[in-house]
Amino acid sequence: MAKIRLALLSGGVSSERAVSLNSGKQVFEALDKDKYDITLYDPKIDLKQLIINAENIDAALIILHGPFGEDGTVQGLLDLLDIPYQGAGVLGSAMAMNKLVAKRLYDAAQIPTPPYLSFSMNEKISLSKVIETLGLPLVVKPACAGSSVGMTIVKDAADLEAAIRLGFDHDDCILLETYLKGIELTCGVLGNDELEALPVIEILPGEGHEFFDYKAKYIPGETQEICPARIDDITTKKVQALAIKAHQALFLKGYSRTDLILHDTDVSVLETNTIPGMTATSLYPQSAQVAGYTFTELLDELIQLSIKEHTKQNLRRAR
Numbered sequence: 001m002a003k004i005r006l007a008l009l010s011g012g013v014s015s016e017r018a019v020s021l022n023s024g025k026q027v028f029e030a031l032d033k034d035k036y037d038i039t040l041y042d043p044k045i046d047l048k049q050l051i052i053n054a055e056n057i058d059a060a061l062i063i064l065h066g067p068f069g070e071d072g073t074v075q076g077l078l079d080l081l082d083i084p085y086q087g088a089g090v091l092g093s094a095m096a097m098n099k100l101v102a103k104r105l106y107d108a109a110q111i112p113t114p115p116y117l118s119f120s121m122n123e124k125i126s127l128s129k130v131i132e133t134l135g136l137p138l139v140v141k142p143a144c145a146g147s148s149v150g151m152t153i154v155k156d157a158a159d160l161e162a163a164i165r166l167g168f169d170h171d172d173c174i175l176l177e178t179y180l181k182g183i184e185l186t187c188g189v190l191g192n193d194e195l196e197a198l199p200v201i202e203i204l205p206g207e208g209h210e211f212f213d214y215k216a217k218y219i220p221g222e223t224q225e226i227c228p229a230r231i232d233d234i235t236t237k238k239v240q241a242l243a244i245k246a247h248q249a250l251f252l253k254g255y256s257r258t259d260l261i262l263h264d265t266d267v268s269v270l271e272t273n274t275i276p277g278m279t280a281t282s283l284y285p286q287s288a289q290v291a292g293y294t295f296t297e298l299l300d301e302l303i304q305l306s307i308k309e310h311t312k313q314n315l316r317r318a319r
Contacts, residue, residue: 003037004303007050007060007083009074011042014066015149015170019277024063026279030295036303043074054081059303059310061086063278067144070275071097082317084310086302087254088274096250096274099175100143109249111242112268114261116177118143121168127160130176137179140164142171153179182263185229187243188276188284189256190301192309195247197240198287202229225283227290231262238267246272254305257284 008031010024011017024040031038039057041050043064050057060083062074072094078085088096095101106113115134119125130138140163141151150170152163167174184205188198204224229236243258246269250256257276261268276284280295288298 003035005056005058006031006036006038006303007041007053007057008038008063009041009043009050009060009069010063011044012064012066012069012074013044014064014068014070015145016065017044020063020065020069023065023278023282027061027063027299030280031299032296035300043069047077050077051081054083057081057083059084059306061299061303062275065275065277066149067097070273071144079313082314084306086306088250088252088256089313092251092253093274096252096256096272098144098173099141099271100173102250102272103175105249106246106269109245111245111249112266113270114139114177114180114268116175118173118175119164121172125164127157130160131157134176134178137181139175139177139179140167141175141177142167143173143175145170180261180263180268182261183229183231185231185239185260185262185267186283186287187239187258187260188287189243189247189252189258190288191255192253192305195244196291197244198284199227199290200229200231200236200239201283201287202226202231203283225286227286235262235265235267242267242269250274253309254302255284 008024008028010020012020028038060078062085064070064074070093072090075085075093076090079090095105100118103113103116117130117133137153137155139153150167152166154160154163164174184203185200186203187200190196190198206222239260242260246258247256250272252274256272256274258272259270261270276282285295285298
């Protein structure tokens with residue numbers, strides 16, 4: 001049987017470049033070399049070569065995070081080149097990456113999510129009205145950044161202006177939302193049309209981390225991750241149902257991972273990731289392993305799902 005000629009994309013130009021390169025390296029090591037003939041591409045320097053080689057590529061694995069990788073831009077290029085790729089297409093990628101759009105779609109689908117306000121860089125923001133509407137503490141974050149980059153939990157009104165400036169350092173649109181203190185949870189979804197909710201993970205950021213911030217995510221030992229989460233069966237099913245509902249509301253395919261908060265007895269959706277971290281110890285592969293997928297088997301499944309979805313997408317092409 002001929003090997004699948006696989007393009008592995010990692011690196012890119014976002015603030016999460018280093019994380020992407022590390023993930024790409026681990027994915028390369030985990031891929032079955034008997035099944036795949038793998039070529040590495042860094043979109044920062046290799047886009048021209050990717051285009052030149054397109055006719056000799058059977059499928060792509062996008063291991064990119066943040067803008068210009070997770071937001072539909074690379075997905076659109078691969079669509080034009082007629083290359084299958086794992087995960088969401090242009091539409092779903094763009095909507096999930098933009099937290100404001102995602103919030104509006106959650107609302108439309110009656111998915112519980114913390115109350116929020118949004119502002120563009122040119123708007124005048126009344127700090128007193130923000131606090132009156134959302135209360136304190138509140139969360140400030142860029143609309144289109146990943147890995148908690150530019151995010152702040154504001155407890156004191158005097159710190160709000162600086163948090164807003166930091167948010168605008170990373171995007172021209174920011175979200176401010178009511179802070180819900182509780183148990184941080186995340187739940188993966190796998191599949192195209194038939195969806196499987198993976199076991200729920202409980203996230204316990206270590207001492208010195210008020211939330212699951214960039215350092216807590218990527219420095220080994222900074223966070224304890226418990227799978228399955230220490231929650232009852234009813235709550236587990238509620239979390240898994242919300243993860244699937246969020247996946248569907250954002251028109252996603254292949255896989256996703258939705259972050260949630262358990263506040264008292266209520267569960268709220270925070271955001272959905274279309275290309276979750278993909279090192280062997282990242283949250284999504286951890287959950288998949290508990291569900292019975294080795295890291296290598298998970299990558300195989302994502303590639304096969306991408307090829308199946310691409311066959312359907314090709315119905316749109318002129319014959």
